[in-house]
Amino acid sequence: MEDLRTRIARTLRREREGAGLSVSELARRAGISKATVSQLESGAGNPSVETLWALGVALGVPFAVLVDQQTSAPTLIRAGDLSGVPSAASVYNATLLSASPPGARRDLYVITAEPGDPRVSDPHHPGTTEHVILISGRARTGPVDEPVLLEPGDYLSYPGDAPHVFEAVVPGTSAVLISELR
Known part of the structure; x- marks a missing residue:
C-alpha cells in the first residue's frame, strides 16, 4: 500500500500539472515557499494540515484529493x-x-x-x-x-x-x- 508522503507527492504533481501551474506559481497562490512545494512533490516533505489546505485551495481541489488512497476494495482502518x-x-x-x-x-x-x-x-x-x-x-x-x-x-x-x-x-x-x- 502506498504511504502518505508518496500519495501526496504523486497527487500534488498531478493536480499542479493538470492546472497548468508551475511550482513557483502554485507556491505563490498557496502562500508557501517554492522549496516546500518541491519537497512535497519529491516525497521528501512532511506537510502540516495548514499547508495541505492552502495547496488544495490554490489548486481548487478539496484537501481529501491530496491525501486519499483510492481503492475499490473494502477499506478497514484500525x-x-x-x-x-x-x-x-x-x-x-x-x-x-x-x-x-x-x-x-x-x-x-x-x-x-x-x-x-x-x-x-x-x-x-x-x-x-x-x-x-x-x-x-x-x-x-x-x-x-x-x-x-x-x-x-x-x-x-x-x-x-x-x-x-x-x-x-x-x-x-x-x-x-x-x-x-x-
Whole structure:
C-alpha cells in the first residue's frame, strides 16, 4: 500500500500539472515557499494540515484529493493504525477515512486533539458545511465567534466556508468530522 508522503507527492504533481501551474506559481497562490512545494512533490516533505489546505485551495481541489488512497476494495482502518496529517499550529491530527467519490462531495475524517492551542481553520470552499460528532473528551468547536462545547455523542453542524475552530478541552479528545460541499 502506498504511504502518505508518496500519495501526496504523486497527487500534488498531478493536480499542479493538470492546472497548468508551475511550482513557483502554485507556491505563490498557496502562500508557501517554492522549496516546500518541491519537497512535497519529491516525497521528501512532511506537510502540516495548514499547508495541505492552502495547496488544495490554490489548486481548487478539496484537501481529501491530496491525501486519499483510492481503492475499490473494502477499506478497514484500525484505530491503532491511524496515520494522519498533523497541524503545525496545535496538537491536532486529521486522518482521512473516506474521500468523496467522483460526483459526490463529502469527506470523512477522524480528528484527534489535545488541550493547548486551538486549531483555527480558514474558510474552505464556498458552500462547505462541516459536521462533527464528538467521540471522546470535550471540545469547543464551530464558528470562531460562536464555538460550542461538545460532550461525547454530541453532533454539531456549521458553515465550513467561514473561519472555524476545534479546541480540545481535555486530553484524549477525538471526533468524526464530515466535510460536505454543496
